[in-house]
Amino acid sequence: MRKKQTNRDIFPKTFLFFEIYAIINVCRRDVRNGKKRNSNAYWRLIFSMFTTKDAALLMSSFSVYKGILHRTVPNAFYRLLCAYDAPPVEFARAWGEFFALLCDRGYSGNLSRCLSETALFDENAFSKAAAAGKADQLAAPVKKAVKRDIEIIQQIGSLTPEHLLDGYRRLDELGCVAETLPQWEAGAPIDELTGDAEACMEKMAAYYRGHGCGMYARYRAFIWRDGGIEPVVYPDPIRLKSLKGYEAARKTVIDNTLALLNGLSANNCLLYGDRGTGKSSTVKAILNEYAPQGLRMVEMPKDQLCDFPKLVERIAALPLRFIIFIDDLSFTQQDDTYAALKAVLEGGLAAQPENALIYATSNRRHLVRECFSDRDGDEIHRGDTIQESLSLSDRFGLSVNFSVPDKTRYLDIVHALAEERGLEVSGSQLDTGAEQWALARGGRSPRCAKQYIAMVESRLKQGLPL
Incomplete structure (x- = not known):
């Protein structure tokens, strides 16, 4: 039996316009009444009217920050969004693969932070210019695209498992499996991506100026x-x-x-x-x-x-x-x-x-x-060589x-290391053991002292005699 069409199905753009207009009115009413909501609350209101397909289209339209789609977790999330009309087996597989990667990165309780951190470490035209202190020299279209990408990152990060299930067109075919799918939490983005797009762009530029961009921001x-x-x-x-x-x-x-x-x-x-x-x-x-x-x-x-x-x-x-x-x-x-x-x-x-x-x-x-033999021979300008x-x-x-420490400096290093680790050993016992340890290894050195203290700590924790 053919499903009856609703006005929303026939006039989707018209309904979307009025729904977004309603959200704007909610914001205005909140301002008049002095009520404050965090940005995620508004994104949840907006996304309650978007479909999973809309979210996939938004991610596919990344421009300046297109590189985040090549990162593991965002790419898996994008594939899950694109499965909005896929057979149940493919949808469930995409769900499981995404959640496994999210858990592997330690972000099952904060999807938004995972996505926003990925954006923070992306290397693109904006991040490279900002790292060089030239973000203000970028053309207006580039800045506009950056702000749009930031808004998309904020929106996508606020998606919950309920949003994706509501947007899946074959939900009925999932049956009881839908209720058992693992759940993540949307969480909150990093500080640099909290707030309106203009402020976020300035905070991102400041971060790039101080930390560099791409892998130089992520690693040292x-x-x-x-x-x-x-x-x-x-x-x-x-x-x-x-x-x-x-x-x-x-x-x-x-x-x-x-x-x-x-x-x-x-x-x-x-x-x-x-x-x-x-x-x-x-x-x-x-x-x-x-x-x-x-x-x-x-x-x-x-x-x-x-x-x-x-x-x-x-x-x-x-x-x-x-x-x-x-x-x-x-x-x-x-x-x-x-x-x-x-x-x-x-x-x-x-x-x-x-x-x-x-x-x-x-x-x-x-x-x-250098060897003594190097100084011999018949070379005329041997000194030059x-x-x-x-x-x-x-x-x-x-x-x-x-240079290698003398006995006093060596034992001072031993005692300093023992004190740092909180080892309760008499001074004379430490001195005797440290000297014997150094003798067995051919000389005193800070490395030798560190190895000796590691052995002492291990034996003390095992209750063994020194």
């Missing part, structure tokens, strides 16, 4: 791999407060980094010294400490130093400050990357960008392995030494 650590910059999803979380000893050496590196962040003159830095003294940890802890101030780090493997000009092209125009990190740097006489690094530090056509410094760590002060080998380290404007 990166690695150069296969000719491109890739984010490090789980960087070492070490903090400066966890590093004990070497305060003077560490302060020198910190002051140099702060000069970079403040737009002042700063030097490339070589952290050299004995193994296990905290050279690499210092660099990583500085990143974690100052990332909120716009510091980012790109680790560059030594064997890819020839790609330095490509890296410069990627980061030179960004509003952030970068440390290009080269870990465990050393060379042999025949190493081809030796000349490449010298050109990078000074003398190459590809200038080092003003927003970046090179921080390298090495166990060698002069970086190049030796100076060539030693000249690389001189191109680092700042060289900071991390």
Whole structure:
């Protein structure tokens, strides 16, 4: 039997006009009566009159923020919206896949925040211009499109499971399954996307100016791999407060980094010294400490130093400050990357960008392995060759030494670590155990102290004797 058509079916645009007009009257009445509703309440009123098809059309019409449709959760949600007229099996599958991804990202209780955060980290014409401080130079049509996309993100984020089920055209065919489908909560968007579109656009622009855009806003650590910059999803979380000893050496590196962040003159830095003294940890802890101030780090493997000009092209125009990190740097006489690094530090056509410094760590002060046999032979200008080998380290404007601690400094580090972890062990017992631990491992170092304290903590928690 054919379903009887209603006036809404025959004149959908006319009814939509009057329904939106009714919403506007509700807003006006609220203003007159001094009643305040949050923006989500109005979106719920509006979406109660929109269909799931309308929502899918809105998402498909993203322009400036089109990139969010390529992100996992928004794409799954878009596929679910597009299934408004699909067979029940396809609709249920799309529902389950979307909800699984939402749970996997930890947003089952806040869809709106998930979608708005994705938009915040999108790289597009607006975010790139705003990151460079040029958002006000964008053409009026671009700004208008940005505000429209923001409104769509706010609207889509307020959709509830009830909205989607009401808009599904084959709801009757779902039967009792509809009542058992997992439910998410709409929640609220991030602060930058709360409010009217004009205010949100200004807040988004301010965020991009301070944090960059795209992956540079989402991540702080990166690695150069296969000719491109890739984010490090789980960087070492070490903090400066966890590093004990070497305060003077560490302060020198910190002051140099702060000069970079403040737009002042700063030097490339070589952290050299004995193994296990905290050279690499210092660099990583500085990143974690100052990332909120716009510091980012790109680790560059030594064997890819020839790609330095490509890296410069990627980061030179960004509003952030970068440390290009080269870990465990050393060379042999025949190493081809030796000349490449010298050109990078000074003398190459590809200038080092003003927003970046090179921080390298090495166990060698002069970086190049040298033998007594290198000083022999029949070379006429043997002195020039030796100076060539030693000249690389001189191109680092700042060289900071991390040498092995003596017994007193070593034990001070041990006691500081024990106190930080709240370990209740007598001082003499700690001293004896720490010395024996260092002796078994060939010498004292902060790394050795950290390993010893980790062992002590583990045995204490297991109730085992030290």
